Amino acid sequence: MHLIADPSDPERVYVASEYLMMSADGGKTFDPVDTGFGDHHDLWIDPNDSSRLIEGNDHGALISFDRGDHWTHADTQPTSQMYTLSVDNRFPFFMYGSQQDWGSMAVSSRPKGSRLGWSDEYETARSEAGHTALDPDNPDVLFVSDHHWMYKHDRKTGYDQFISPSEELYYGWGTADMRYRFYWTFPVIWSKHSGALYTGSQYVHKSTDEGDSWQVISPDLSAAEPETMELTPLYGRDTSSNGPYWGPLTRDSNGDNWNATIYTIAESPLRGGLIWTGSDDGLVYVTRDGGENWKNVTPINLPRRTLISRIDVSHHNEGTAYVAATRFKVDDFGIYVYKTDDFGETWTEITNGIEEQDFIRVVREDPGRAGVLYAGSETGVYVSMDDGANWQRIQGNLPHVPVYDMQVAQGDLAIATHGRGFWVLDDVSVFQQMTEETMSQTHLYEPRVVYRDHRAGRGTPPLATPAPYGVFVNYNLAEDADNVRIRFSDSSGKLIREFSDLDTKAGLNRLIWEDMRYPGADEMENHPTRSNRNIGPYALPGTYQVELVVDGKSYEQAVELRKDPRSIATDEELVRQFEFVSEVRDTISSANQTILEIRRIREEVLGVAAADSQLAERAADINDWLYRLEDVLIQYDAEFRMEYHAKATKLDDKLYNLAGHALRGDARPTTAQEALFVEHLATYQEILSGLGELISGDLATFRALAEEPGDTDVPN
Known part of the structure; x- marks a missing residue:
């Protein structure tokens, strides 16, 4: 809850909480301010004009110019608060995640058209704060966590099925009384090795039938310290043992303040059943046999009650894993990033180069090269090309924003930010090739494989x-x-x-x-x-x-x-498209040269006639002939583009239009396009023939007369 006083009116005060309230009488009475959204966090009041407001809520930023009577809509600002990120194997790949108070979504990494619009994204499950697990080759079925529930989302039908390991409703309960303690953003992953689902409460749960049934495959993998596990205040119950941990605060009952839970789960991409977990109270566990045996491998120097934010397991070495952890909730903004090469037996801190207090939530290894790492921080992104020994910021045009998750997909780095939605750093293959030698000399890096991807030029106003x-x-x-x-x-x-x-x-x-x-x-x-x-x-x-x-x-x-993997065109059809457009283009080039030649001849003839009045009538006839030819080729009477909407299009414009239409999509030119080009070529040949007849006839005579002694001294 925030209290915001109007700087120009001592009687007016706002309260930002689940609702936005305003008092005009110093707090004696309050009225709601309808923004259309809930969960309000902050409010800016223009000190020079208190009717101008900027309000921040779970959906984004809203602006009012009339003291809250009317507001802009949240979708005019790219301010989605994403929690997690998953990707699929489509081309282009889609990014999946849950956004605070606005449901789960899937967004294409590239637009269908020239602008990223609503058609490039779609809603998935109803989650606002969880993970999305999926088979990247079958993204129509998603498994999405949210609060302490899980959904199976079928994109084809739009249905969400509840598949939670526990259907019990625990809102308002203390964690000490819960059978399963699921965090607000509890993890769920899909195994590439077996197709099984894994999720975490204080236990690891496994499902081999897409969530219809679940099996607990671990002991409690959290620290489960009694003072962090609150007793539910029931009638007649002594809750004095809840102690000072909570103090006078009333904690959120929806799950974001439930403690002693598994916060992250990761399975090795190299070996099925090699699974790592990290808890919100500072423990790291690993099993190498699918859950039969678990080992506590928490780094020795990791402070107590540290939140294990993400574990990333290497694509190149079975025993290598990376841990990113945070302690900002206890006012410790230190950097906690670790690496192991021996299944957690020993750990190395890898923090050199990360700015002070810019704590790290996620580290990902580049699947394309061992030792290339990316780190998402409270303000941006870092890269390391020496397995974490040294880091450097790669901010670019990325705003300073918390980075909650990231994935390397198809040679790009996709990130989920908490406040600016999804972002993509295009082509990180250069990091896979960088060495001390290439960075010290002039070097051309090998370009990555490229897919043809051309887009239509029109679309809705861009969302991004x-x-x-x-x-x-x-x-x-x-x-x-x-x-x-x-x-x-x-x-x-x-x-x-x-x-x-x-x-x-x-x-x-x-x-x-x-x-x-x-x-x-x-x-x-x-x-x-x-x-x-x-x-x-x-x-x-x-x-x-x-x-x-x-x-x-x-x-x-x-x-x-x-070729674009989505294209249905054959190689022969693409070749014909290339040949056809090239032929039209070359015809336009030739026609433009012909127009310039016509204009050069006109300038010559009129110049001669201006110096010799005896040739004026012949010059006028030639000029008339030239205009008749030019009028077929070009709209010479238009001085700017919009005039073409009111004047007849001529051959050059028709050819440009024909080529542009033939370039839309991957396809051979249609029969109609081929036939129209034949007609345009015939028209152009007639112009060339007419110009040739003029040059060899009337123009030749005109030039001969202009060169006769005494007629004119104007050069040919």
């Missing part, structure tokens, strides 16, 4: 900035350079694109060939068209060469471009 897509070219410069260029060539060595306006500073730099397209048509300067002129064909699947040229010295790598 879409991820870039294309060929990521990462290069290191040993020192500042004067000139840096990057060239892309096909397998035969033919140059496709060249980029020259690049970063020249020493260190790691990046270029993204975002659209993966060949150049468009040769353009005419200062001439608008109604249609999109970006009509270069998409590069076909295959192997391409990337060349980095730094002050004249060349470095090369190959990059593989693959």
Whole structure:
């Protein structure tokens, strides 16, 4: 509960709690302020105009300009409070998680169109604070934890089935009286080895039938200190033993203050039945035999009652695991990150380089290279390329925000933030290749495999900035350079694109060939068209060469471009699309050159006529002929793009439009598109024939007359 006084009115005070209340009489009476949402945390009042308010609640930030009579909606601010993150194996991969007071969701890591909108996400289960477990190859069925319940969510039907190990309702009860103590965000994981589900109360529970039945496979794996386990205040019951741990505070009864619970569970990706747990009161356990035997392997120097936030088990070595732990709830903002290589027999602190008090909630190992680690902190993200011996921040454009979870997926780093929703750091494959040698010299890193992924240009207003897509070219410069260029060539060595306006500073730099397209048509300067002129064909699947040229010295790598896994087009159809668009593009380039030639001839003829009035009539006839030709090719009477909406489109615009339509999606050009191009080619050939007839006829005569002695001294 927060009390906020109006700085301009001593009688007005607000109370932010589950409801937002306001008193205009110094607190004698209160009236509710309807924001449309609940669970209010903070309120800012403009000191110069107290009718202007910014209110923060579980859903996000709301703004009012009339002292709370009307508010903006929470979905206008990207402020989702995510707790956890899971990913699937689709392309593009989807991110799953629960957001405070707004249910569980799945969001695509890349939009279908050019903007990330509502069509790129969907609701899953009703959870607001739990984990999402799933078979990454079958993401239509999800297992989602929430408070002390669990749901099985079927996306096809939209149904949520309760599959909790215990259906008992424990709101308001003390943990000392509970059969199973499930934390507010209790863990649930899906085993890639057996398809079993594992979840945690104070015990580890296992289900082999998607939650229909559960088996306890561990003893109590929490510290279960009596002073942290409150007795329920029942009628006539002596609760004096609850002691000073809780003090005068009334704790939340929904599960976020229940203690002595398993907070995190992780199974080895290399070996089934190798399972680790971490409790909210400071214990780490491991079993190597699927729960038959458990061993307490808590780091010796880990302070008592530390919350084990995440355990990540290595993709490269069975005995290696990483622990991230926090103690901010007891006013200790220290860094607690540990690594073991021997199943927890010994531990090493790995905290060097992490900023003071920037405590770590999660550490993840990169599946692509042993020793590359990512850490999510209270303010952002760190990376280590030496197995945690040293860390450095990789904040970039990520806001300073608590990072609660992260996953490496398809070469990207996805993170769940508590206040800014999901974020993705694109292409972390460069960290998998970095060595002391590559970082000390000029080096072109090998680009990762790229999938063709082109998007429609229209859509709803964006909900978030879409991820870039294309060929990521990462290069290191040993020192500042004067000139840096990057060239892309096909397998035969033919140059496709060249980029020259690049970063020249020493260190790691990046270029993204975002659209993966060949150049468009040769353009005419200062001439608008109604249609999109970006009509270069998409590069076909295959192997391409990337060349980095730094002050004249060349470095090369190959990059593989693959077909979109979602595409149903055949290779032959993609080739025909490429050929067709190339033919249309080349026709546009030729037509633009023809237009320039027509205009050059007009300038020549009118210039001669201006100097020799005897040729004025002939010049007017030629100019009329030229305009008749140009009028077919281009809307010369339009000076800016919007004029095209009121004026007739001509051949250049029609060709641009045809190429743009043929580029939509992975498909060969339609029969109608092929036929229309034949018609446009015939029209263009008629223009070329007419221009040729003019040049060899009337224009030749005009030039001959202009060159006769005494007629004019204007040069040909």
